Amino acid sequence: MVKKNLIGGAWIDAADPIENRNPANPQDLIGLFTRGNAETVDLAVSAARDAFPAWSVASPQLRADILDKAGNLILARKDEIGRVLAREEGKTLAEAVGETVRAGHVFKFFAGEALRMTGDAIASIRQDVDVDVTREPLGVVGLITPWNFPIAIPAWKTAPALAFGNTVVLKCAEQTPASAHLMAEILDEAGCPPGVFNLVMGPGSVIGSALVDHPDVAAISFTGSEAVGQRIAEGCARRRKKLQLEMGGKNPMVVMEDADLDIAVSACINGAFYSTGQRCTASSRLIVHRAIHDAFVDRMEAAMSALILGDPLDPSTQIGPVVSEGQLRGNLGYVDLARKEGAQVIGGAQLQRAGFFQAPALFIGATNDMRSSREEIFGPCASVIMADDFEHAVQLSNDTQFGLSSGICTGSLKYARDFKRRSAAGMVMINLPTAGVDYHVPFGGRKASSMGSREQGRYAVDFYTSVKTAYCFAG
Numbered sequence: 295m296v297k298k299n300l301i302g303g304a305w306i307d308a309a310d311p312i313e314n315r316n317p318a319n320p321q322d323l324i325g326l327f328t329r330g331n332a333e334t335v336d337l338a339v340s341a342a343r344d345a346f347p348a349w350s351v352a353s354p355q356l357r358a359d360i361l362d363k364a365g366n367l368i369l370a371r372k373d374e375i376g377r378v379l380a381r382e383e384g385k386t387l388a389e390a391v392g393e394t395v396r397a398g399h400v401f402k403f404f405a406g407e408a409l410r411m412t413g414d415a416i417a418s419i420r421q422d423v424d425v426d427v428t429r430e431p432l433g434v435v436g437l438i439t440p441w442n443f444p445i446a447i448p449a450w451k452t453a454p455a456l457a458f459g460n461t462v463v464l465k466c467a468e469q470t471p472a473s474a475h476l477m478a479e480i481l482d483e484a485g486c487p488p489g490v491f492n493l494v495m496g497p498g499s500v501i502g503s504a505l506v507d508h509p510d511v512a513a514i515s516f517t518g519s520e521a522v523g524q525r526i527a528e529g530c531a532r533r534r535k536k537l538q539l540e541m542g543g544k545n546p547m548v549v550m551e552d553a554d555l556d557i558a559v560s561a562c563i564n565g566a567f568y569s570t571g572q573r574c575t576a577s578s579r580l581i582v583h584r585a586i587h588d589a590f591v592d593r594m595e596a597a598m599s600a601l602i603l604g605d606p607l608d609p610s611t612q613i614g615p616v617v618s619e620g621q622l623r624g625n626l627g628y629v630d631l632a633r634k635e636g637a638q639v640i641g642g643a644q645l646q647r648a649g650f651f652q653a654p655a656l657f658i659g660a661t662n663d664m665r666s667s668r669e670e671i672f673g674p675c676a677s678v679i680m681a682d683d684f685e686h687a688v689q690l691s692n693d694t695q696f697g698l699s700s701g702i703c704t705g706s707l708k709y710a711r712d713f714k715r716r717s718a719a720g721m722v723m724i725n726l727p728t729a730g731v732d733y734h735v736p737f738g739g740r741k742a743s744s745m746g747s748r749e750q751g752r753y754a755v756d757f758y759t760s761v762k763t764a765y766c767f768a769g
Protein backbone atom coordinates (compact mmCIF):
# COMPACT_ATOMS: atom_id res chain seq x y z
CA MET A 295 0.00 0.00 0.00
CA VAL A 296 1.26 3.45 -0.90
CA LYS A 297 1.90 5.75 2.10
CA LYS A 298 0.03 9.00 1.69
CA ASN A 299 0.40 12.68 2.51
CA LEU A 300 -1.40 14.06 5.57
CA ILE A 301 -3.45 17.11 4.58
CA GLY A 302 -6.21 18.69 6.64
CA GLY A 303 -6.48 15.57 8.80
CA ALA A 304 -6.95 13.19 5.84
CA TRP A 305 -4.48 10.81 4.21
CA ILE A 306 -4.37 11.87 0.59
CA ASP A 307 -2.73 10.13 -2.32
CA ALA A 308 -0.96 12.16 -4.96
CA ALA A 309 0.62 10.26 -7.83
CA ASP A 310 3.86 8.77 -8.98
CA PRO A 311 4.91 6.91 -5.80
CA ILE A 312 8.58 6.41 -5.08
CA GLU A 313 10.22 3.24 -3.77
CA ASN A 314 12.02 3.62 -0.47
CA ARG A 315 14.86 1.05 -0.36
CA ASN A 316 17.44 0.05 2.23
CA PRO A 317 20.93 1.34 1.35
CA ALA A 318 22.49 -1.69 3.10
CA ASN A 319 20.42 -4.07 1.03
CA PRO A 320 18.68 -2.62 -2.02
CA GLN A 321 16.47 -5.77 -2.23
CA ASP A 322 14.75 -4.63 0.95
CA LEU A 323 11.79 -2.42 0.01
CA ILE A 324 10.61 -0.36 2.99
CA GLY A 325 7.55 0.88 1.15
CA LEU A 326 6.03 3.03 -1.55
CA PHE A 327 5.52 6.69 -0.77
CA THR A 328 3.35 9.10 -2.70
CA ARG A 329 4.95 12.16 -4.27
CA GLY A 330 3.14 15.44 -4.06
CA ASN A 331 3.41 18.39 -6.41
CA ALA A 332 2.73 22.13 -6.33
CA GLU A 333 -1.05 21.52 -6.11
CA THR A 334 -0.55 19.25 -3.11
CA VAL A 335 1.40 22.05 -1.44
CA ASP A 336 -1.48 24.44 -2.19
CA LEU A 337 -3.94 22.07 -0.51
CA ALA A 338 -1.69 21.59 2.51
CA VAL A 339 -1.03 25.31 2.93
CA SER A 340 -4.77 26.12 2.74
CA ALA A 341 -5.49 23.43 5.33
CA ALA A 342 -2.80 24.90 7.59
CA ARG A 343 -4.05 28.45 7.00
CA ASP A 344 -7.62 27.43 7.88
CA ALA A 345 -6.44 25.67 11.04
CA PHE A 346 -4.30 28.58 12.23
CA PRO A 347 -6.91 30.92 13.81
CA ALA A 348 -8.18 28.28 16.26
CA TRP A 349 -4.78 26.69 16.96
CA SER A 350 -3.03 30.03 17.53
CA VAL A 351 -5.39 30.85 20.40
CA ALA A 352 -5.87 27.28 21.67
CA SER A 353 -5.06 26.79 25.34
CA PRO A 354 -1.35 26.12 25.87
CA GLN A 355 -2.56 23.15 27.93
CA LEU A 356 -4.15 21.59 24.83
CA ARG A 357 -0.97 22.13 22.82
CA ALA A 358 1.17 20.77 25.66
CA ASP A 359 -1.03 17.67 26.04
CA ILE A 360 -0.86 16.82 22.33
CA LEU A 361 2.91 17.29 22.15
CA ASP A 362 3.44 15.28 25.33
CA LYS A 363 1.27 12.48 24.02
CA ALA A 364 3.14 12.48 20.70
CA GLY A 365 6.42 12.29 22.62
CA ASN A 366 5.17 9.36 24.70
CA LEU A 367 3.93 7.50 21.62
CA ILE A 368 7.30 7.96 19.90
CA LEU A 369 9.13 6.69 23.00
CA ALA A 370 6.78 3.71 23.35
CA ARG A 371 7.44 2.72 19.73
CA LYS A 372 11.17 3.53 19.70
CA ASP A 373 12.34 0.05 18.70
CA GLU A 374 9.90 -0.28 15.82
CA ILE A 375 10.52 3.29 14.54
CA GLY A 376 14.27 2.92 15.05
CA ARG A 377 14.23 -0.22 12.92
CA VAL A 378 12.44 1.54 10.07
CA LEU A 379 14.80 4.49 10.38
CA ALA A 380 17.90 2.24 10.27
CA ARG A 381 16.50 0.45 7.22
CA GLU A 382 15.79 3.62 5.27
CA GLU A 383 18.80 5.76 6.29
CA GLY A 384 21.48 3.19 7.03
CA LYS A 385 22.65 4.33 10.46
CA THR A 386 23.06 1.55 13.01
CA LEU A 387 20.07 0.29 14.95
CA ALA A 388 21.51 1.73 18.19
CA GLU A 389 21.95 5.15 16.55
CA ALA A 390 18.50 4.95 14.99
CA VAL A 391 16.77 4.02 18.24
CA GLY A 392 18.79 6.77 19.96
CA GLU A 393 17.60 9.28 17.37
CA THR A 394 14.00 8.18 17.88
CA VAL A 395 14.34 8.63 21.64
CA ARG A 396 15.76 12.09 20.98
CA ALA A 397 12.70 12.92 18.87
CA GLY A 398 10.39 11.71 21.66
CA HIS A 399 12.23 13.86 24.21
CA VAL A 400 12.07 16.88 21.90
CA PHE A 401 8.25 16.64 21.79
CA LYS A 402 8.08 16.33 25.57
CA PHE A 403 10.47 19.27 26.07
CA PHE A 404 8.35 21.51 23.84
CA ALA A 405 5.18 20.33 25.56
CA GLY A 406 6.61 22.16 28.59
CA GLU A 407 7.70 25.13 26.49
CA ALA A 408 4.12 25.62 25.26
CA LEU A 409 3.35 26.69 28.83
CA ARG A 410 6.29 29.09 28.96
CA MET A 411 5.56 31.58 26.19
CA THR A 412 6.70 34.43 28.38
CA GLY A 413 7.06 38.14 27.68
CA ASP A 414 8.25 41.29 29.43
CA ALA A 415 6.64 44.20 31.18
CA ILE A 416 8.83 47.31 31.07
CA ALA A 417 8.28 50.74 32.61
CA SER A 418 7.58 53.30 29.92
CA ILE A 419 9.55 56.51 29.74
CA ARG A 420 6.16 58.25 29.69
CA GLN A 421 3.97 58.88 32.73
CA ASP A 422 1.02 56.46 33.18
CA VAL A 423 1.91 54.39 30.15
CA ASP A 424 2.52 50.64 30.41
CA VAL A 425 4.67 48.78 27.93
CA ASP A 426 4.58 45.06 27.47
CA VAL A 427 6.27 42.71 25.07
CA THR A 428 4.47 39.52 24.10
CA ARG A 429 5.10 36.73 21.64
CA GLU A 430 2.70 35.61 18.92
CA PRO A 431 2.88 32.71 16.47
CA LEU A 432 3.84 33.47 12.87
CA GLY A 433 1.13 31.57 10.97
CA VAL A 434 1.80 28.70 8.56
CA VAL A 435 5.42 27.58 8.69
CA GLY A 436 7.10 25.45 6.02
CA LEU A 437 9.65 22.93 7.34
CA ILE A 438 12.12 21.28 4.97
CA THR A 439 14.20 18.47 6.44
CA PRO A 440 17.16 16.31 5.33
CA TRP A 441 17.63 12.56 5.06
CA ASN A 442 20.38 12.14 7.66
CA PHE A 443 18.19 12.61 10.76
CA PRO A 444 14.82 11.50 9.35
CA ILE A 445 12.89 11.79 12.63
CA ALA A 446 14.95 14.01 14.97
CA ILE A 447 15.07 17.01 12.64
CA PRO A 448 11.36 16.85 11.67
CA ALA A 449 10.68 16.62 15.43
CA TRP A 450 12.87 19.55 16.45
CA LYS A 451 11.28 21.81 13.87
CA THR A 452 7.68 20.61 14.24
CA ALA A 453 7.50 20.52 18.05
CA PRO A 454 8.43 24.19 18.70
CA ALA A 455 6.37 25.34 15.70
CA LEU A 456 3.26 23.70 17.17
CA ALA A 457 4.08 24.53 20.81
CA PHE A 458 4.03 28.25 20.07
CA GLY A 459 0.80 28.16 18.05
CA ASN A 460 1.90 27.89 14.42
CA THR A 461 0.51 25.42 11.92
CA VAL A 462 2.90 23.32 9.89
CA VAL A 463 3.53 21.93 6.43
CA LEU A 464 6.46 19.51 6.66
CA LYS A 465 8.31 18.42 3.55
CA CYS A 466 10.60 15.54 4.52
CA ALA A 467 13.54 14.23 2.52
CA GLU A 468 12.60 12.08 -0.42
CA GLN A 469 15.22 9.41 0.41
CA THR A 470 13.83 8.85 3.93
CA PRO A 471 10.07 9.48 4.12
CA ALA A 472 9.13 6.51 6.34
CA SER A 473 10.30 7.96 9.67
CA ALA A 474 8.58 11.31 9.08
CA HIS A 475 5.47 9.44 7.96
CA LEU A 476 5.44 7.55 11.26
CA MET A 477 5.80 10.85 13.11
CA ALA A 478 2.83 12.23 11.15
CA GLU A 479 0.73 9.17 12.06
CA ILE A 480 1.65 9.69 15.70
CA LEU A 481 0.75 13.40 15.67
CA ASP A 482 -2.60 12.47 14.16
CA GLU A 483 -3.13 9.80 16.82
CA ALA A 484 -2.08 12.23 19.56
CA GLY A 485 -5.05 14.42 18.63
CA CYS A 486 -3.51 17.13 16.51
CA PRO A 487 -6.54 18.91 15.02
CA PRO A 488 -7.01 18.63 11.22
CA GLY A 489 -4.73 20.98 9.29
CA VAL A 490 -2.51 21.87 12.25
CA PHE A 491 0.21 19.49 11.06
CA ASN A 492 0.45 18.50 7.40
CA LEU A 493 2.99 16.25 5.69
CA VAL A 494 3.80 16.59 2.00
CA MET A 495 6.31 14.12 0.58
CA GLY A 496 8.01 14.46 -2.78
CA PRO A 497 10.93 16.02 -4.61
CA GLY A 498 12.56 19.02 -2.94
CA SER A 499 12.85 20.94 -6.18
CA VAL A 500 9.05 20.91 -6.51
CA ILE A 501 7.66 20.82 -2.96
CA GLY A 502 10.38 22.93 -1.35
CA SER A 503 10.15 25.63 -4.01
CA ALA A 504 6.35 25.68 -3.84
CA LEU A 505 6.54 26.22 -0.07
CA VAL A 506 9.11 29.00 -0.40
CA ASP A 507 7.04 30.69 -3.13
CA HIS A 508 3.66 30.31 -1.44
CA PRO A 509 2.28 33.67 -0.28
CA ASP A 510 0.49 32.06 2.69
CA VAL A 511 3.63 30.50 4.18
CA ALA A 512 5.01 32.95 6.74
CA ALA A 513 8.37 31.34 7.45
CA ILE A 514 10.70 28.56 6.31
CA SER A 515 13.02 26.46 8.45
CA PHE A 516 15.43 24.39 6.37
CA THR A 517 18.21 21.93 7.17
CA GLY A 518 20.23 20.62 4.24
CA SER A 519 22.92 21.48 1.76
CA GLU A 520 24.45 24.88 1.32
CA ALA A 521 23.50 25.05 -2.37
CA VAL A 522 19.81 24.44 -1.68
CA GLY A 523 19.95 26.75 1.37
CA GLN A 524 21.28 29.53 -0.83
CA ARG A 525 18.34 29.17 -3.26
CA ILE A 526 15.86 29.10 -0.37
CA ALA A 527 17.46 32.22 1.14
CA GLU A 528 17.09 34.04 -2.18
CA GLY A 529 13.44 32.98 -2.49
CA CYS A 530 12.66 34.02 1.07
CA ALA A 531 14.43 37.37 0.64
CA ARG A 532 12.31 38.12 -2.46
CA ARG A 533 9.16 37.41 -0.43
CA ARG A 534 10.49 38.86 2.84
CA LYS A 535 9.82 35.59 4.62
CA LYS A 536 11.31 34.76 7.97
CA LEU A 537 14.03 32.16 7.50
CA GLN A 538 16.14 29.74 9.46
CA LEU A 539 18.85 27.75 7.67
CA GLU A 540 21.08 24.98 8.99
CA MET A 541 23.59 23.87 6.40
CA GLY A 542 27.02 22.40 6.17
CA GLY A 543 30.09 22.12 8.30
CA LYS A 544 33.78 21.33 7.95
CA ASN A 545 34.16 20.93 11.66
CA PRO A 546 37.65 21.02 13.17
CA MET A 547 38.75 18.73 15.97
CA VAL A 548 42.04 19.93 17.47
CA VAL A 549 44.19 17.32 19.19
CA MET A 550 46.82 18.97 21.41
CA GLU A 551 50.13 17.49 22.53
CA ASP A 552 48.78 16.98 26.05
CA ALA A 553 45.57 15.21 24.99
CA ASP A 554 44.62 11.86 26.50
CA LEU A 555 45.01 9.85 23.30
CA ASP A 556 42.36 7.32 24.32
CA ILE A 557 39.83 10.14 24.61
CA ALA A 558 41.09 11.85 21.44
CA VAL A 559 41.00 8.74 19.27
CA SER A 560 37.57 7.75 20.50
CA ALA A 561 36.21 11.30 19.96
CA CYS A 562 37.70 11.43 16.45
CA ILE A 563 36.46 7.96 15.45
CA ASN A 564 32.99 8.79 16.70
CA GLY A 565 32.94 12.35 15.33
CA ALA A 566 34.36 11.51 11.92
CA PHE A 567 32.89 8.09 11.16
CA TYR A 568 29.82 7.26 13.23
CA SER A 569 26.56 7.68 11.35
CA THR A 570 28.88 7.04 8.35
CA GLY A 571 30.09 10.64 8.69
CA GLN A 572 26.70 11.83 7.46
CA ARG A 573 26.25 14.56 10.05
CA CYS A 574 26.65 18.28 9.51
CA THR A 575 28.46 18.22 12.86
CA ALA A 576 30.96 15.50 11.78
CA SER A 577 34.65 16.04 12.64
CA SER A 578 36.03 16.31 9.12
CA ARG A 579 39.28 18.19 9.86
CA LEU A 580 41.48 16.61 12.52
CA ILE A 581 44.03 19.28 13.41
CA VAL A 582 46.82 17.50 15.24
CA HIS A 583 49.80 18.90 17.15
CA ARG A 584 53.09 18.01 15.49
CA ALA A 585 54.51 16.38 18.67
CA ILE A 586 51.87 13.63 18.79
CA HIS A 587 50.88 13.52 15.12
CA ASP A 588 52.45 10.17 14.24
CA ALA A 589 51.32 8.45 17.43
CA PHE A 590 47.79 9.76 16.87
CA VAL A 591 47.71 8.56 13.25
CA ASP A 592 48.94 5.08 14.29
CA ARG A 593 46.24 4.87 16.96
CA MET A 594 43.58 6.06 14.49
CA GLU A 595 44.63 3.48 11.91
CA ALA A 596 44.39 0.72 14.48
CA ALA A 597 40.99 1.92 15.68
CA MET A 598 39.72 2.23 12.10
CA SER A 599 40.75 -1.29 11.20
CA ALA A 600 38.85 -2.59 14.22
CA LEU A 601 35.59 -0.86 13.19
CA ILE A 602 32.81 -3.25 12.20
CA LEU A 603 31.04 -2.21 9.00
CA GLY A 604 27.90 -4.02 8.07
CA ASP A 605 24.16 -4.36 8.20
CA PRO A 606 22.75 -1.63 10.47
CA LEU A 607 20.29 -4.15 11.92
CA ASP A 608 23.12 -6.41 13.16
CA PRO A 609 23.77 -5.31 16.77
CA SER A 610 27.55 -5.66 16.38
CA THR A 611 27.70 -3.18 13.47
CA GLN A 612 29.36 0.17 14.22
CA ILE A 613 29.26 1.77 10.75
CA GLY A 614 26.44 1.31 8.28
CA PRO A 615 26.26 2.13 4.57
CA VAL A 616 26.29 5.47 2.81
CA VAL A 617 22.71 6.60 2.20
CA SER A 618 22.64 6.23 -1.59
CA GLU A 619 24.63 5.33 -4.64
CA GLY A 620 24.88 9.02 -5.64
CA GLN A 621 26.24 10.00 -2.25
CA LEU A 622 28.76 7.11 -2.37
CA ARG A 623 30.00 8.24 -5.82
CA GLY A 624 30.48 11.75 -4.43
CA ASN A 625 32.48 10.44 -1.45
CA LEU A 626 34.69 8.27 -3.67
CA GLY A 627 35.29 11.32 -5.87
CA TYR A 628 36.59 13.21 -2.82
CA VAL A 629 38.88 10.28 -1.92
CA ASP A 630 40.41 10.52 -5.40
CA LEU A 631 40.63 14.29 -5.11
CA ALA A 632 42.45 14.11 -1.77
CA ARG A 633 44.98 11.72 -3.31
CA LYS A 634 45.47 14.01 -6.34
CA GLU A 635 45.92 16.97 -4.01
CA GLY A 636 48.84 15.14 -2.38
CA ALA A 637 47.35 13.56 0.75
CA GLN A 638 48.15 9.98 1.70
CA VAL A 639 44.81 8.18 1.85
CA ILE A 640 44.12 5.43 4.37
CA GLY A 641 40.92 3.44 3.70
CA GLY A 642 38.13 5.05 1.71
CA ALA A 643 37.43 2.24 -0.78
CA GLN A 644 33.99 0.92 -1.65
CA LEU A 645 33.36 -2.51 -0.10
CA GLN A 646 32.74 -5.31 -2.55
CA ARG A 647 29.33 -6.33 -1.28
CA ALA A 648 25.71 -5.42 -1.94
CA GLY A 649 24.67 -1.99 -0.67
CA PHE A 650 26.56 1.30 -0.64
CA PHE A 651 29.39 0.59 1.79
CA GLN A 652 32.57 2.59 2.05
CA ALA A 653 35.53 2.05 4.40
CA PRO A 654 36.23 5.10 6.59
CA ALA A 655 38.99 7.28 5.15
CA LEU A 656 41.77 9.44 6.62
CA PHE A 657 43.60 11.95 4.41
CA ILE A 658 47.04 12.12 6.06
CA GLY A 659 49.40 15.02 5.35
CA ALA A 660 46.49 17.16 4.21
CA THR A 661 46.76 20.92 4.25
CA ASN A 662 43.96 23.28 5.10
CA ASP A 663 43.86 24.80 1.64
CA MET A 664 43.15 21.55 -0.23
CA ARG A 665 39.62 21.37 -1.62
CA SER A 666 39.19 18.08 0.24
CA SER A 667 39.85 20.04 3.46
CA ARG A 668 37.52 22.92 2.60
CA GLU A 669 34.38 21.39 1.04
CA GLU A 670 31.88 19.40 3.04
CA ILE A 671 32.00 15.75 1.93
CA PHE A 672 29.21 14.37 4.15
CA GLY A 673 30.72 10.90 4.26
CA PRO A 674 33.17 8.87 6.37
CA CYS A 675 36.23 10.93 5.38
CA ALA A 676 38.46 13.17 7.51
CA SER A 677 41.58 15.20 6.71
CA VAL A 678 44.49 15.11 9.18
CA ILE A 679 46.19 18.51 9.22
CA MET A 680 49.35 19.09 11.24
CA ALA A 681 49.58 22.11 13.57
CA ASP A 682 52.82 23.60 14.97
CA ASP A 683 51.35 24.89 18.21
CA PHE A 684 48.12 26.07 19.85
CA GLU A 685 48.01 29.41 17.98
CA HIS A 686 48.43 27.62 14.68
CA ALA A 687 45.71 25.10 15.61
CA VAL A 688 43.24 27.87 16.47
CA GLN A 689 44.04 29.70 13.24
CA LEU A 690 43.58 26.53 11.15
CA SER A 691 40.37 25.58 12.93
CA ASN A 692 38.78 28.97 12.19
CA ASP A 693 40.08 29.14 8.62
CA THR A 694 36.95 27.74 6.94
CA GLN A 695 33.82 29.12 5.33
CA PHE A 696 31.79 27.15 7.90
CA GLY A 697 31.27 27.59 11.65
CA LEU A 698 28.92 24.95 13.00
CA SER A 699 30.76 22.85 15.56
CA SER A 700 34.38 22.57 16.74
CA GLY A 701 36.29 20.56 19.28
CA ILE A 702 39.56 20.28 21.16
CA CYS A 703 41.09 17.34 22.96
CA THR A 704 43.47 18.53 25.66
CA GLY A 705 44.40 18.00 29.30
CA SER A 706 44.98 21.72 29.76
CA LEU A 707 42.38 24.02 31.22
CA LYS A 708 44.11 26.97 29.58
CA TYR A 709 43.94 25.50 26.07
CA ALA A 710 40.34 24.44 26.64
CA ARG A 711 39.26 27.83 27.92
CA ASP A 712 41.06 29.78 25.19
CA PHE A 713 39.73 27.53 22.47
CA LYS A 714 36.18 27.81 23.76
CA ARG A 715 36.43 31.59 23.56
CA ARG A 716 38.25 31.92 20.26
CA SER A 717 36.58 29.23 18.17
CA ALA A 718 34.41 30.80 15.45
CA ALA A 719 31.72 28.13 15.74
CA GLY A 720 28.22 27.93 17.19
CA MET A 721 29.05 24.87 19.30
CA VAL A 722 32.36 23.96 20.95
CA MET A 723 33.20 20.57 22.43
CA ILE A 724 36.02 19.89 24.91
CA ASN A 725 37.24 16.27 24.94
CA LEU A 726 34.02 15.26 23.18
CA PRO A 727 33.16 14.52 19.54
CA THR A 728 32.00 17.53 17.50
CA ALA A 729 28.78 15.62 16.72
CA GLY A 730 26.13 14.32 19.07
CA VAL A 731 24.27 17.15 20.76
CA ASP A 732 21.77 17.47 23.60
CA TYR A 733 18.16 18.11 22.63
CA HIS A 734 17.38 20.87 25.13
CA VAL A 735 20.05 23.47 24.33
CA PRO A 736 20.53 25.71 21.29
CA PHE A 737 21.83 24.18 18.09
CA GLY A 738 23.33 26.14 15.23
CA GLY A 739 26.40 27.77 13.78
CA ARG A 740 28.00 30.80 12.20
CA LYS A 741 29.19 31.92 8.77
CA ALA A 742 28.07 29.63 5.90
CA SER A 743 26.72 27.00 8.32
CA SER A 744 23.62 28.80 9.55
CA MET A 745 21.33 31.73 9.04
CA GLY A 746 18.63 33.05 11.32
CA SER A 747 18.11 32.31 14.98
CA ARG A 748 19.02 29.09 16.77
CA GLU A 749 17.05 25.85 16.79
CA GLN A 750 16.18 23.82 19.89
CA GLY A 751 15.98 24.48 23.58
CA ARG A 752 14.55 27.72 24.94
CA TYR A 753 16.04 29.65 22.02
CA ALA A 754 13.71 28.02 19.49
CA VAL A 755 10.98 30.47 20.50
CA ASP A 756 12.83 33.30 18.74
CA PHE A 757 12.26 31.79 15.32
CA TYR A 758 8.73 30.46 15.79
CA THR A 759 7.23 33.65 17.26
CA SER A 760 7.07 37.31 16.46
CA VAL A 761 7.42 39.87 19.23
CA LYS A 762 4.75 42.51 19.82
CA THR A 763 5.43 45.66 21.85
CA ALA A 764 2.20 47.15 23.21
CA TYR A 765 1.85 50.61 24.82
CA CYS A 766 -1.18 51.32 26.96
CA PHE A 767 -2.48 54.57 28.47
CA ALA A 768 -5.67 54.11 30.45
CA GLY A 769 -6.57 57.79 30.58
Ligand code: UN1
Pocket residue numbers: 440442443447517540572573574575728729730731
Ligand atom coordinates in the same frame (compact mmCIF):
# COMPACT_ATOMS: atom_id res chain seq x y z
C1 UN1 B 1 24.10 15.82 16.08
O1 UN1 B 1 25.29 15.90 15.76
O2 UN1 B 1 23.73 15.21 17.11
O3 UN1 B 1 22.03 17.54 9.92
C2 UN1 B 1 23.03 16.48 15.34
C3 UN1 B 1 22.79 17.40 10.87
C4 UN1 B 1 22.56 18.28 12.06
C5 UN1 B 1 22.22 17.51 13.27
C6 UN1 B 1 23.41 16.97 13.98
N1 UN1 B 1 21.53 19.23 11.76
O4 UN1 B 1 23.68 16.58 10.84
